[in-house]
Amino acid sequence: MVAKVHPSVPFAAPSSPVTGLASLSERCGACERCGLAAGRQQVVISRGEATARLMLIGEAPGAQEDGCGQPFVGRAGQLLDQLLAEAGLDSARDAYLCNVIKCRPPANRRPSGAEIAACRPWLEEQIAAVDPPLILLLGATALAGVLGVKQGLSRLRGQWMPWQGRWLMPLFHPSYLLRFPNEAEGSPRWLTRADLAAVHQRLNSMGLVHGRRPPPLAPVP
Ligand code: URA
Numbered sequence: 001m002v003a004k005v006h007p008s009v010p011f012a013a014p015s016s017p018v019t020g021l022a023s024l025s026e027r028c029g030a031c032e033r034c035g036l037a038a039g040r041q042q043v044v045i046s047r048g049e050a051t052a053r054l055m056l057i058g059e060a061p062g063a064q065e066d067g068c069g070q071p072f073v074g075r076a077g078q079l080l081d082q083l084l085a086e087a088g089l090d091s092a093r094d095a096y097l098c099n100v101i102k103c104r105p106p107a108n109r110r111p112s113g114a115e116i117a118a119c120r121p122w123l124e125e126q127i128a129a130v131d132p133p134l135i136l137l138l139g140a141t142a143l144a145g146v147l148g149v150k151q152g153l154s155r156l157r158g159q160w161m162p163w164q165g166r167w168l169m170p171l172f173h174p175s176y177l178l179r180f181p182n183e184a185e186g187s188p189r190w191l192t193r194a195d196l197a198a199v200h201q202r203l204n205s206m207g208l209v210h211g212r213r214p215p216p217l218a219p220v221p
Helices: 017-028 035-039 063-068 075-086 113-130 140-147 174-179 188-205
Strands: 054-058 096-099 134-138 161-163 166-171
Touching (some): 017 113, 075 174, 096 113, 113 140, 134 140, 140 161, 140 166, 166 188, 174 188
Parallel strands (some): 054 096, 054 134, 134 166
Antiparallel strands (some): 161 166
16 A cells, blocks of 8 residues: 655655665765774765665775775776676666775775774665665675675685575675786686676576666655
8 A cells, every 4th residue: 555645745755775875975974983084085985876786895995985985986996897897787877886884994904893893884774775685795804794704705705695685695806806817717807707697697587687676656646
């Protein structure tokens, strides 16, 4: 049954990812929950499509991301975009990209457990707002930050894991792939291409390639 809404009341669907994320951006942009706030230029929240059915979660912003306020815009991000494109996925249209940590750690060090814990509510809010059926965890920090799993990525990458009504897949981090440019069969890049092909296939089988979350129902006059 569709609830009747008085026409003079602005209709803000609670399920709208755009509405939820706009509010999150404002609050997260002023966050001082951990010491990283003192050294940042910008809070780096997300890029991509808020209604995409695929979310990618990385580690933390680097210098370029800190400067421009968007995740995955440096060399690692460019490689990620290229690998997604090779798999038939457009990072601007088909994916929502974010990080476990929204502020740049000094000298690009790994975020601490306390920083990850402080930032976790923002990530949870992003996941709830976008509500993606598929999530890719890029690298060991995302794997540990989301699932609490400290195992090596080599063992877990490419495997779908059920989590809170969604499917998660760990993948090599694109910065790791930059350090290992070998393209031979069995190399990290080769494996990542195979993993992304499996992601595309799963989206396809769910009828979700280039899929969007349906818009909220219009109010009944
Ligand atoms: N840029 C990001 O935004 N996140 C990473 O994990 C690496 C580079």
